[in-house]
Amino acid sequence: MKKSEIPQDEGPLKGWTREVCYAKNEDGKYERGLSAGWSVKNDALDSAWEEVNKSVEEALKQVRAGKMSPIFYFMELKLMDVAVLAHYTGFWKWTVKRHFNPFRFKKLSDKVLQKYADVFEVSVEQLKNFK
Amino acid sequence: MQEFKHYQAAHCENGVTVGLLKQAGLEQITEPLAFGIGSGLFYIEIPFLKLQSGPAISFRTFPGNIFKRTCKAFDVKLETKKYRDEEKAMYELDALLEQGISVGCQVGVFHLSYYPKQYRFHFNAHNLIVFGREGNDYLVSDPIMEETTTLSRQAMRKVRFAKGVLAPKGHIYYPTSIGEVTDDKLVAAIRTGIKRNCRDMLRIPGGVAGAKGINYTAKNIRKWRDKLGERKAALYLGQIVRMQEEIGTGGGGFRYLYGAFLEEAAAITGKEELLIVSEKITKAGDMWRDSAVQMAGIYKGRLSAQADYNHCADILNQISAVEKEAFLQLDKIKI
Structure with a gap:
């Protein structure tokens, strides 16, 4: 890549930073340059987020339909999977999966809910009275 | 300090x-x-x-x-x-x-x-x-x-x-x-770094790592569309592009970095041959960039035919060959 070809496409980096890249100057030598971003990568990031948003929407539907507990929704919202959530809370993976069950969820103690609330950065109230 | x-x-x-x-x-x-x-x-x-x-x-x-x-x-x-x-x-x-x-x-x-x-x-x-x-x-x-x-x-x-x-x-x-940093130590560090990198790119057994590993991914890409469906296959390609650097720019950035390293190494050691390998690695970087553009066509939904997936895989096969050749050449240079 030539230094003049370093992409300068606006994206999520805007207003935050530019990134270093190495490219060839006019004499064919490597030099450092700064890039504002590259549309190809921005699009890859966008498509990853589209997928995340779809999962979150789907999770919300399932919670509203009474098929899943709010814990499942917040897990998706915070981009976690069962393994990451289990690691953060200190529960076993199978325990976390049991807590996805809305009936079991209703019986959880405040102490257990507090752990989830801390990880999700919400209040216990928000977990209990999910809207 | x-x-x-x-x-x-x-x-x-x-x-x-x-x-x-x-x-x-x-x-x-x-x-x-x-x-x-x-x-x-x-x-x-x-x-x-x-x-x-x-x-x-x-x-x-x-x-x-x-x-x-x-x-x-x-x-x-x-x-x-x-x-x-x-x-x-x-x-x-x-x-x-x-x-x-x-x-x-x-x-x-x-x-x-x-x-x-x-x-x-x-x-x-x-x-x-x-x-x-x-x-x-x-x-x-x-x-x-x-x-x-x-x-x-x-x-x-x-x-x-x-x-x-x-x-x-x-x-x-x-x-x-x-420790004290001498010119000899710098040259020795470069030598060791290059030798170890040649080993990693050329001689790791199994087919998933080094230059060979790129062919492994190419082989998988050809199967994704049938195996996973179009949406998921496209997301997988997006992941490849995102992994080229976490935030860095323009696909293949690590290849350019290595090209720049060989250029600096040539100046320090006086081994002009390193510049020829640097050119090859730069070419590989450019090809990674091309592959990312091609993959973007798919995850943006502009392209979706099996032939488009095959095209991505073909570029990866070519990159594998270029990187293998570059490191074989690098492996022969005595520093």
């Missing part, structure tokens, strides 16, 4: 390596040198493992290797620590800062409050340098940023104890002493 100077880099681990070693007195070090001496260039697709429900691909060596190897090459003595106790981890960081020591930290980016939200996934192998504290705020040199920044105590604790794959466990590291 000199005053800490922020060093921006294309890649976080290189940047931390350069930042800490420059402060310890290794003036000659640059990002490309650290990357090459640490044998940073690599390719691997780890079979059966999925990351963020996509293929687990890396374009560089395992996290921590570049720093460790570069330090070893210059007889740098290191202190490195991981913690179970969060309280103790924060206390010891404060104590080091009190003594004026700048500390490298492994962190997770999900809670990194100064990052744009779009980049905040559960990725735990980011590196930064903490070089001071003002009240409740840590002074942070994040190598991918143009300027230094700050992070609150609360956020610092969260990022140091992020959970999930490669959990940092409060991991900190800093150089304690450095």
